[in-house]
Amino acid sequence: MSLDALPVPGSVTSAAALDVATAHHSPALLNHSLRAYVWAAARGAAGGITFDPELLYVAALFHDIGLVPAFDSHTVAFEEAGGHVAQVFAAGAGWPAERRQRLSDVIARHMRPRVDVFTDPEGHLLARATATEITGKDADDYPAGFRAEVLERYPRLDLNEQFLACLQAQAARKPGSSAAGAVRSGLVDRMTSNPLDSRA
Numbered sequence: 001m002s003l004d005a006l007p008v009p010g011s012v013t014s015a016a017a018l019d020v021a022t023a024h025h026s027p028a029l030l031n032h033s034l035r036a037y038v039w040a041a042a043r044g045a046a047g048g049i050t051f052d053p054e055l056l057y058v059a060a061l062f063h064d065i066g067l068v069p070a071f072d073s074h075t076v077a078f079e080e081a082g083g084h085v086a087q088v089f090a091a092g093a094g095w096p097a098e099r100r101q102r103l104s105d106v107i108a109r110h111m112r113p114r115v116d117v118f119t120d121p122e123g124h125l126l127a128r129a130t131a132t133e134i135t136g137k138d139a140d141d142y143p144a145g146f147r148a149e150v151l152e153r154y155p156r157l158d159l160n161e162q163f164l165a166c167l168q169a170q171a172a173r174k175p176g177s178s179a180a181g182a183v184r185s186g187l188v189d190r191m192t193s194n195p196l197d198s199r200a
Helices: 012-024 027-047 053-062 078-092 097-111 121-135 144-153 159-173 178-184 187-192
Strands: none
Touching: 012 027, 012 053, 012 078, 027 053, 027 121, 027 144, 027 159, 053 078, 053 097, 053 121, 078 097, 097 121, 097 178, 121 187, 159 178, 159 187, 178 187
């Protein structure tokens, strides 16, 4: 497993998505989004899961955009808000309506504990990857050398502090949201023991 061997879409839309994510995310959240794509693509490649690299890449870059001030919503969960932002972006990029909806669905489902791989391979891969990112779930599925390579290229910086502050703010304003559920279920403890933070 090698970082440079993973499929990275070279489309104009992918480049534009990276530009938007770079403009609005903090460095820690941008690296988090890029790592989410890497973990997802690596799991898909290793597991023989057929996926759309461009769809997965754009979804990974936008999956947390609902947490940033410019796109934070006081009425819907951050993952739904992120899906809405991504739909608008994809419309501007000329994606057909069905593909725009798929993008939104992939993003909205990333906070679910399980996403069916057969009906939504990109959603499945992104949900697994973001769980690895935030709590270290299944991090041992990736070889130690590969983990080190990914963390060297995309350092975690102060992701834990930023992400937890964002989720706690979401939970306080939207107590019925997935963010609130995650905080109530012991997210702080799970984040503290994430092996990715020790490069284990």
